[in-house]
Amino acid sequence: MSAKIISPKTYVLVWLALMILLFLTWGASEINFGVFSPVIAIVIAVIKMLLVVLIFMHVRYSSRLTWVFAAAGFLWLMIMITLTMGDYLTRGTVRPQNKSIPEWKVDTESQSR
Amino acid sequence: MAEATNAIAEQFDSSEQQHESAWLGLWAFLATEVLFFGGVFLGYIVYRHVYYESFVLASRTTNLVYGTVNTAVLLTSSLTMALAVHAAQVGKNKNLVRFLILTILLAITFMGVKGVEYYEHYKDHQIPGPSFVLKGAPEGELFYYFYFTMTGLHALHVVIGIGLLSVMALLAARRRFNPAYYTPVELSGLYWHFVDIVWIFLYPLIYLISRHS
Amino acid sequence: MNIIEETHPPPPAKLEPDYLEAGHTVRSWLLTTDHKRIGLLYLFSIIFFFFIAAVAAGIMRLELLTPKGDLVLSETYSKLFTLHGVIMVWFFLIPSIPTVLGNFLIPMMIGARDVAFPKLNLLSWYLFMAGGMFALYAIIAGGVDTGWTFYTPYSSRYSNSHVIEMATGIFLSGFGSILTGLNFIITVHKMRAPGMTWFRLPLFIWSHYATSLILVLATPVLAITLLLMALERIWGIGIFDPRIGGDPVLFQHLFWFYSHPAVYIMVLPSMAVISELIPCFSRKQIFGYKFIAFASLAIAFLGFLVWGHHMFVAGPSVYAGLVFSLLSFLVAIPSAIKVFNWTATLHRGSISFETPMLYALGFIGLFSLGGLTGLFLAALGADVHLTDTYFIIAHFHYIMVGGTVLGFMGGMHFWWPKITGRMYPEKMGQLAALVTFIGFNLTFFPQFILGYLGMPRRYHAYAPEYQVYNVLSTAGASILAVGYILPVIYFIWSLHKGKKAPANPWNATGLEWQTPSPPPVHNFYETPLVVKGPYDYSPEEEERKLEERHG
């Protein structure tokens, strides 16, 4: 079979990297980065995922088509999340013609129900 | 999906073609799995946005230690799985069996920790329903519904994975695989890594992102 | 029409039996992994389901003859349209063309011996049938009254009917769909005969490839949605329950994320058929091959971005409405490209009017009208008035019945000789096509007017001023019923009495016609080598031949 053989050393290194990332993300969660806290957590998760997909799952050494197949699911998930959140993030932001409500920074968080 | 023998199935011209087909087929299947989980992830993201305070509060009542330990366990099981595939590639059958069993043991550890965690939720009245209590978070129940749905679906996949890997271990013990034919091991490996990836995202979403924000 | 009598070189000596001769036991059918036999298994199953749902439609139309709800109880009526919608969508239309014609033809058209995963293919059919059995059980046990859309909280909390069984049925058949789609994708990627490059693929394949993408990427979302709904029903897992803060609109997002792309699952395969029929019966190279091919992919992709247009009045944000509206308008463009290219193909062709062609022309007309009325609904201001009225009913029946069912019928007539080795009676076929077309328009055109006048859908009793149009519609449905039953009769008749079909009765160019009818078990005696594109037709040649024959 044609699949490329990767040395176990690489695998162990990747695993070490994963563990370090896990440690990092755990540590980061103990510190308050404000709005960046979730961003950091998700970015680290994405890096972890890429390590697993590219090395453990051999995508890095596979055909272009495999890349496309591997990306498709995530791309479509992004479509679903983006457009749906597009709804929830903008709910209640059309100001009625009613002028009695003053111009004010409308808090979408609690308006969006 | 792949035929469990060395022979080439009649619709294929070469083992090359057969292997490539099975490989791509599994990737396509994983894409559907991504969207299957995606539905619940989407729900979680939406509600976390809408009921931000409640979700933050409720999320802090989860047990970070269990979550982190379990992440480490799953990540390690991914390593052993990758090593199992490697052993198959180079024809070290003994190692293949060993690594498969190690992976299964790690998976069982994961389920064990999850079980303990569930039990503690039960003790703390965090199972949604009439006995549910979570002070100060009116939509905390919703959070826990998601918590149990997401981790439950994931656990279901872990169980399927354990079954799959057990079959592989059995077949390997009977020396069914060799460097020229190990597609089933490889594909089970892909599936197992996928289960790991789902958890890689569940971990921050459930345990981390609301600790400090 | 004279082509049929044309003599052909005798087929090569039989090396293996044709696929119908390969086994006659029930077992040889139920355990077959031959894509052609699986196609036939699907054919019988979907016809069976179609007639169940059609009878429900018949009863509904009878009920709607009078404004009062006097034939059936309102409860029964609700169960009827749910049954009709669910069965028609998931157990007839979505599987129809892909699993019957697609299964039968995709491997043959690309010169393969079978699909990539024949066992998986059979498993798909079993999943489909298991799903069908659950659905039938739900119906027999008392029915489901939620409508095919299963909106929460009605479906999850209030309905007293067999929602879970029905959802299980759809869930299972959905898995069948996913596996079929997966199979097709890998087959097209990996099983093409030597020389069969992407741009030598028939458009039938392109369309089915696009369909499969949707099957694989959208169906899992339906699965999880129905699962969540069922969990809420069983254990009160209240993800959509407004009482603990759940949002029923989220259910709609998830549902339509699948179900809008699903409407393209229904129409793309029909377009696939049309793209084969038009060139064959106008003896012309198809116009704008690449544009049609990429339009299929564009429809599949854009189709994923527009689901929100089903929710314009359901309470999402106004801005989301604006975005979804724009995207819905854009998805019309690739459809327009296809329609224009088909029309242009006719230009300077040598056109004949056999039954498949009649269906194809009917498809173009009805699909265009159905699609253009889709634009009414995509236009926000008009949708507010038209949504959930009979205008919607008319819109989608124009596309799904006028479009897809006609495409399916056209395809069945076209490939019937290949599938069975027999010709259907041509005159009868033409008559049935005509009856269907007339009956169809009479049934559904009045519904546009009803919708504009405001008649809501899912009403078994309605205001008296709507009666005249409803009577017309019911009358049309009876004619339509004739149009459906006729082919069933003469198809069955033709199995024994029909003329034996030659390998290539239509003188078509596809690979599937280069092998005997019915094809041998492994499709080809030897793997074909492809050296030219599809649709290698010449209208001038055709005319010359005709002249020669008539002296």
Place this chain on the structure above:
Amino acid sequence: MRVPFFLDQASTLAPRVDALYYGLVALTAIMMGIIFLPMFYFLYKYRRGNKADRRPIRIPTWKIEMTWTVIPLFIVIGFYCWGSSVYFEIERPPAKAMEINIIGKQWMWKLQHAEGNREINQLHVPVGETVRLTLTSQDVIHDFAVPAFRIKQDVLPGRYVVEWFKATKEGTYHIFCNEYCGVSHASMIGEVIVMSPAAYQDWLARGQPEETLVQSGERLFRELGCSGCHMGNSQIRAPRLEGVFGKPVPLQGGQFVVADEKYIRDSILLPQSQIVYGYAPLMPTYAGHVTEEELFQLIAYIKGLGNKQPEYMK
């Protein structure tokens, strides 16, 4: 037997929607013409056996393709803009309006006017007056539609939605529930009766409600014990509610939220979800203790509580 072909245009929105509708009808007719006149011509001229020039044409394909890609693109974008502008008009209620509260439940509409008059499955309104409907559902999703006004809106449980119209023609028009809501969905119908302003006043007076909406709200405010905390000098420190309505309220955590109907509703049912800045989360939840109807009355009362500056604005 009546065979209607046109639908009454009984509101200011109706002509706008109809113009769009007939615009689309025209588009459809034209497009069908553009496609099918040539097609019939081809079918006739190039039918097999008919003498005709069948040599391939020599125009670059892509030019033709571009033509029929780009032109429809512009057409649809035009219709998109038109449709959206009409939609905006439908979705944005005007400044001053007569308010009517509507509750949908399986399978009837319960309505209450500001004056306290209640109706079931009927809506009396004066002609020429802008009317704003605030709707909610007690159980499943319903949909309040008046075809003659060209308005339609899903009515969701746990949430307020608004619709508005300005009737222009006296008469009686259908109300339909347009979202499937269970077995008697088809009987969840009613009528709008558009009357002259004088007749409407007459009708109001004849109804003789015991109390107006605001009065009911005030009574409830006392009966439910709201006043115990929110009025005068109570033991518990709770925000005064005078003039909160329509103003931005500072929340714990630094955000602001405009106190609209939904906010008041949530404050009563889910008081913990949004705590006013500087106050303790002491307010008990009233979920299960107040009906949708009573909620409307409480909201009307709080709305009516003068326009005094609320405390925290001072």
